[in-house]
Amino acid sequence: MAEKTPTDIGPPHYEKFLPPVIKKNYGKWAYHEIPRPGVLKHTAEGGDVLWSVRMSTARLIATETVRWIADLAEKYCDGHVRWTSRNNVEFLTTEEKNVDPLIKDIQAGGYLVGGTGNSISNIVHTQGWVHCHSPATDASAIVKAVLDELADEFTSMKLPAKMRIALACCLNMCGAVHCSDIAILGIHRRVPEINHSDLPKVCEVPNLAASCPTAAIRPVKVDGKNSVEVLAESCMFCGNCYTVCPAMTLNDPEMDGVCIWVGGKVSNARSEPAFSKLAIPYLPNNPPRWPEVVEAVKNIVEVWKKDARKYERVGEWINRIGWPRFFEKTGIEFTKYHIDDFRYAGLSFKRTAQQRF
Amino acid sequence: MAEKTPTDIGPPHYEKFLPPVIKKNYGKWAYHEIPRPGVLKHTAEGGDVLWSVRMSTARLIATETVRWIADLAEKYCDGHVRWTSRNNVEFLTTEEKNVDPLIKDIQAGGYLVGGTGNSISNIVHTQGWVHCHSPATDASAIVKAVLDELADEFTSMKLPAKMRIALACCLNMCGAVHCSDIAILGIHRRVPEINHSDLPKVCEVPNLAASCPTAAIRPVKVDGKNSVEVLAESCMFCGNCYTVCPAMTLNDPEMDGVCIWVGGKVSNARSEPAFSKLAIPYLPNNPPRWPEVVEAVKNIVEVWKKDARKYERVGEWINRIGWPRFFEKTGIEFTKYHIDDFRYAGLSFKRTAQQRF
């Protein structure tokens, strides 16, 4: 430790980790098939074949499990394995005969095979109560509870289209939550509690006041010391003040909770990428398994599954049937909170006499 | 004049002015046909027929012409006539045999018959230099020059769809200019000239400063008197300050001019109502016949006429082919001014990888 560690070496070069079949056929893949859920078969121009077996994980993973994955990779894939952009594991083998035994071993280990094609893949999520300082809800627990309920949709491919669910535990939205078919978002609902004695020590009042997007924070003197006050009716609980200043806490056991968003997407396939829109403004935090949230997500998945046409992502389906029908079919209550009143508000009003009865 | 005139009597009741065939068939019309340009034939459920002959006017009209219209109405329509929402005149008769002679008389008087169906109807416009105090351009002259060029499209029905052109002489946009297939808009391009000696007498500085949407106006003292200054780089020449305060003039012979907008619509038919979008940021004021403006409008009409599908309004056509093609096909130059930088700017950026080559 006395010696200075070299810096700026960057990550290992990816080539070191590529299986030979990939090195050989790099950029020369011809097409792929999905012979069964969780299994991709890529065929190269020259005829070489690569089998990928996709396995679920909780993302949060013990070294013991990673070592077990390494073992499986060695057993079936000459040590080659990768992770996907949604935290699934992919075992890579050229041998079709390895596929079945590999799957058996995976399942025996308590993990699932699936997440391909028109399925629900892993729920992309964030740290929650496991690590972060600003969560309005937990991440991993909700993800686990929801996916337990929807595991069948991970291991099969019976949906109209891909279903991408994501969770973020606060409005910072680590992850692409804002463009998901269904997004679960932790949300605070009370005005920051100000620790007037710490505040002058830990933050600068002008910066803090400037951090508020609605100008709800005003400098005041409290007991002769510099501090701030929050205009309650101007606060929409975004938490930006807390990011800037630890003396402004929003966390609250009873007021925090979860909201649900629908209809976003990222791909450019068919329709353009789109933001998710508010479906349910608030559901309570109900650990450890958040039954209200699980129910809400399941309901949306089921209604969509039944009603959507082939290849219709959630947002594309809603665009076809219209938002009034979405609320009708899902039975979700429409409230004034659904109506935008932030920066672009007016643009989301229905500016046409076109309507269905 | 000594006696007080009664007030609040309201307009005459419309029933007094309705022809008998309308009174009889009020709310009982079955269908209409457009047997020829400028002629509507409405058939009632019971079989009664009403012929409407639509005639152009300049909107600005002499009593002499109105009396002539009254004469014609008496000659052919038992004195019944109406104006349309786009300033055309409609002669109303039950007698088919009156139609031809009426049209001949109208044409002999120097007026046109047309404006129905898929044609260019009259250009809705405003006061301009004839009457208003804030125009950046004239209204009536440009309208006359453009319609002279496009008169054939008024008297025939050979366009893909209706074409609604409108003109407003300043950003106040009296009329539905902002939702027109083609809009011609007077625009200022220099910072208000401040009359510091009048200013304190004719306006209140705080109101004036508050009137500026970009906060470009700041209170200052000039020669000890209250006045304002304008931050040149923050001014986008909207003229709101002038509306509030006559001491802030924007009119300028060389800097004022016209911009051209396309693709708006009002009806809910097929697509939803839509705003017009900027096509040409600036064309000079070139009285009395504004050849650059005439050319620009004609070009857009012609390209659209050639390229659009049946029933495709300008905006619907552009939505199908995409804006890059619109600029390509019309040969209009795309500039940084086309890119929105006002309130909703980001939303008009191309937020997708979908694109044509």
Added chain:
Amino acid sequence: MAEKTYETPLCDELEKGPYPSFVTEIKKAAKKTSYAKGVLGLLELSYKEKIGHWKHGGIVGVMGYGGGVIGRYSDCPEKFPEVEHFHTMRINQPAGWFYTSEALRDLCDIWDEHGSGILNMHGSTGDIVFLGTKTAELEPTFADLVAKGWDLGGSGSDVRTPSCCCGMARCEWACYDTMQLCYDLTMHYQDELHRPAFPYKFKFKMAGCPNDCVASIARADLSIIGTWKDDIQMDEGAIAEYAKTLDIAADVISNCPTSCMEWDGKTLKIDNSNCSRCMHCINVMPKALKPGKERGAALLMGAKAPIVQGAQLSSMFVPFLEMKPPYEDLKDFIDAVFDVWGEEGKNRERVGEFIQRVGMGNFLEVIGLEPIPEMIAYPRDNPYIFFEADEEEEEE
């Protein structure tokens, strides 16, 4: 009147060409009135100098009214004394712009006597605009108008002259009686129309169906647009007739925005539960298709021109309301809006801007309307929700 006639070579250029010329109109009037001579001269100067020659505003009017007259003074009265004053008067048009020759002559007589003999038929809001007279003529003109049964329209921060499409008078698609409603509201709100007491102007426009032939959705604070709830009426025989000359698949079906129509070459099917009442198919086949029988209107609110925060289109508030006199529900709605906007609107804040400032949700609460998804194009996509304290309490 004054003798002087001005040289107007630039104006004269505008007498050429096939479309009716406003210069020709002014010249016709100039045979009778000096105002018209003056304005032509002044216009010539504007064309020469590329700039307007009217001064800013000027408050003039008639006794008892705060609106209806726009004051106007030339900035070069020394050159054109005829138009030193050139005020316009806005005369409330009859609903649907129907006239008799007699009524037109009454108006002409009055204006030839008291003013320039030039009119706008009509102003953009819909009024008959008497274009140009002097202050001293305002009261006499008004007295003569009233004597013949006419009244002034709106200007300033008041209810502006309502206008409407011809509706049931001449159109088979009118889903409610636009002209009757226009007249009714005009009479009902006479006080609000003549005596500006609002934060800013308020415009009503009524269209009988979603074709919106008065452009109400683009330029009325309250746009009342006819529509229907039940199925489109179909006449199968007439459809068969159209099929002979019309490419129903290309021209009708493929233009239906909701793809709710089917055509197999023989039978036309409409999934009315998905029809968005856009009118296209009805427009193309007026003999075969008609709006349904359960008719009424949608109320949309908030359209305006761009100044200051950008233009707005009206947006949906009430998807369907039966439109029967005395229109009590409608008037209750309007009064609720006037109450809150009249009270809390800022100076020069249109109702559409007001709604955006206070938030649509809050606005609905105050006027007592349930929020429904029909009011929005899509729910919010930002997570900045102003949860309310009392509601939160309830939920615990």
Added chain:
Amino acid sequence: MAEKTYETPLCDELEKGPYPSFVTEIKKAAKKTSYAKGVLGLLELSYKEKIGHWKHGGIVGVMGYGGGVIGRYSDCPEKFPEVEHFHTMRINQPAGWFYTSEALRDLCDIWDEHGSGILNMHGSTGDIVFLGTKTAELEPTFADLVAKGWDLGGSGSDVRTPSCCCGMARCEWACYDTMQLCYDLTMHYQDELHRPAFPYKFKFKMAGCPNDCVASIARADLSIIGTWKDDIQMDEGAIAEYAKTLDIAADVISNCPTSCMEWDGKTLKIDNSNCSRCMHCINVMPKALKPGKERGAALLMGAKAPIVQGAQLSSMFVPFLEMKPPYEDLKDFIDAVFDVWGEEGKNRERVGEFIQRVGMGNFLEVIGLEPIPEMIAYPRDNPYIFFEADEEEEEE
């Protein structure tokens, strides 16, 4: 290490059910490390109290770097002394997340020795996240990582760890070599990655085609998305094969967003000049259709999460750029952006927000890019144009 094991009835509930359980993972780690025991205990408390138990931030790191470590302290160290410190380290993943078993074991060995034995595979930005250790272990962990060829990723106001889809390694649609570019940029911007000197974070993500399997358009300041210029490659035989099992009309043609495809039951025609490169038809018929041969990438910029002014998606800047090492044009573009945003961006202002603040037109001018209509969804609809003085001069 510490002996204490906590009762965790609530956590235990989360071991039930078919999906892999993070609680089970933590318990596995808890067999080896006290950190894992502690975090489980603390989590149990959070489930009981419905609130997090971590304090705000804390600046810790390794020598020579300004990023890569997120400091974290428990707010109840008296109850859970094992996690009084619980910092995470972000380790820059290999491009495309490919590993060998050996590499994985190296990482596990290091983390079992120095930390909690819990990882995130991977963090939302793409890093390998070592989840929880104490300050004193940071330098030793780092030294061991470097010894095995690993380096830290980004955090704070720096270039964040770039990430990419597997691209040419395992996908037939990759229009450029995402992994190579990812590695190249990561190495090229090592200084910017490790030493925060920007107004705020800057993220790169590379997707090989418009399917965008790394969600780059939603969450990268610079989204580099593969595309092609020429015609979609077609294999007629394979199309005929698909036609046997696939309803090409319904599943392919009618989903084409530009309606640029025709299918008569036998021949497939694509009007490539109207194809918007959406990928749908290719996705559905991977054996028959392929992106064209003239391949490259589009550069889109500005995506971010909602704080503060609302979320943004990246928007088009360069419709097409060939993507060949050493990627000079791309780096010139990036450097131009870093220059102006680095200089003029406000504190905590992402590049997308910066562009909106200064105006896209002005921004383009500064970075030296021509404005083109491909950059916009539609031209401005408000008339508030900031005409520039010098340009006006020119026009006279």
